[in-house]
Amino acid sequence: MKRVLTVAAVCAAIIGTSPAGAVAHDERAVRFATYNLSLNRPTEGLLREHLADPGVDDVYRRQAHNVAEVIQRTHPDVVLINEFDYDPEAARLFAENFLAVPQNGAPAQRYPYRFVAPSNTGISSGFDLNNDGVTGTTPGEAAYGDDSWGFGQFPGQYGMVVYSKFPIDSRAVRTFQRxxxxxxxxNAIPTDFYSPEEQAALRLSSKSHWDVPIAVGRKTVHFLVSHPTPPTFDGPEDRNGRRNHDEIRFWADYVTPARASYVYDDKGRRGGLHPGQTFVIAGDQNADPDDGDSYRNAARQLTGHPLIDARSFPSSAGAVEAARLQGGANTTQKGDPRFDTADFADTAPGNLHADYVLPRVGTPILRSGVFWPVRSDPLSRLTGVFDPQWSAVNGFPTSDHRLVWADLGLR
Structure with missing residues (x-):
């Protein structure tokens, strides 16, 4: 029997059915993953339209089939999806019409539990946040996206979804949208750029930050997910770089009891995790520990944190090959290309390590990887290289980001 649970305060939806069957990896492991799959669409409601009718042959449906196949090939137990327009019905349709239907012989994946909640993207702030002299207040206006709390041409564009084969504790979910x-x-707010009125109202999260508790047997795992703004598309004030830094810092403080007293969620509850609680931080952080445009090496707030296990990163042979073949900015980078998770071709700053699955220290990491096949692998058709025929979605058959996963010894 299906049961529907809601977190009314944030208009969230979690849907549950009976637990899914066994997965094809170590029975001790729970596979956590993050995937920025670029299922954002240019207009509101278009994603739902595409996912409701999977039989139509166009670039949008082909991309949706491809990203579903990537998830099926990697079969995570719990996965954060970045860049999925906020729409609970679209989240249901993707699960039922794509993930639960075999794609090119890949095994269907059924996620009986999911969580969606509103995003700050495309929500009008009422301020001229980019200081261009025009305040965008109507979706579709040229200034609207930059003047919203988070960049987006309509409310919820570039949102997030969590899918899980394990129950989600709906009553304990915390969101930090506001x-x-x-x-x-x-904080790193550029006070010489924003007015006092804007500084008093600015929201930290460009999308949202969620603490989604996952029940793995008798253990609760706090799945801490977000998608900080890219540290680009701004000026010398570096407002997006500074925001990206503090969005990442939020989780670094949240998992550290001594530093989390200032935190409050959308229900008014204060503080972060309690000492010893198990967590996994996941998401497209839009920051590389060594390369790129981030402010003060923002990612190192997580990768160098004493409570976060970043001793080894998921890697792939495809990323190494791509850096070598594309050359350009990749040849002067400091970081190891095998850890790259985003294909930005040979444009500055080159391919980057932007997506992370980071467990608490002491949580066994049994295996991990990045879905980035080498070009000789038949599955490289799913990652591909930049091609104008895919320009309607983002120039790739799936996304310019790769799915990142880690098997954690939690059972």
């Missing part, structure tokens, strides 16, 4: 940037002590 947490104000000014309330983070020592």
């Amino acid at each position: 947490f104000k940037w000014k309330d983070m002590p020592g």
Whole structure:
């Protein structure tokens, strides 16, 4: 029997059915993953339209079939999806019409539980946040995206979804969509760029930050997910770079009890995780520990954190091959290309390590990887290289980001 659970305060939806069957990896492991799959669409409601009718042959449906196949080939137990327009019905349709239907012989994946909630993207702020002299207040206006709390041409564009084969504790979910940037002590707000009124109202999260508790047997795993803004598309004030830094810092503080007292969620509950609680931080952080445009090496707030296990990163042979073949900016990077998770071709700053699955120290990491096949592998058709025929979606048959996974010894 299907049961529907809601978190009314944030208009969230979690849907549950009976648990899924066994997965084809170590029975001790729970596979956590993150995937920025670029299922954002240019207009509101278009994603739902595409997912409701999977039989139509166009570039949008082909991309949706391809990203579903990537998920099926990697079969995570719990996966964060970035860049999925906020729409609970679209989240249901993707699960039922794509993930639960075999794609090119890949095994169907059924996720009886999912979580979706609103995003700050495309929600009008009422301010001229990019200081161009025009305040965009109507979706579709040229200034609207930059003047929204998070960049988006309509409410919820570039949102998030969590799919899980394990139950989600709906009552314990915490969202931080409306947490104000000014309330983070020592924040990096460019005070010479934003007016006092804007500083008082600015939201920290460009999409949202979620603490989604997953019940793995008798253990609760806090799945801490987000998608910070890219540290680009701004000016010398580096407002997006600074915001990206503090969006990443939020989780670094949240998992550290001594530093989390300032945190409050959308229901008003204060504080972060309790000492010893198990967590996994996941998402497209839009920051590389060594390369790129991030502010003060933002990713190192996580990768160098004493409570976060970043001793070894998921890797792939495809990323190494891509860096070598594309050359350009990749040849002068400091970081190891095998850890790259985003294909930005040979444009500056080159391919980057942007997507992460980071467990708490002490959680066994049994295996991990990045779905980035080498070109001789038949499955490389799913990652591909930049091609104008896919320009309607983002120039790739799936996404310019790769699915990242880690098998954690939690059972």
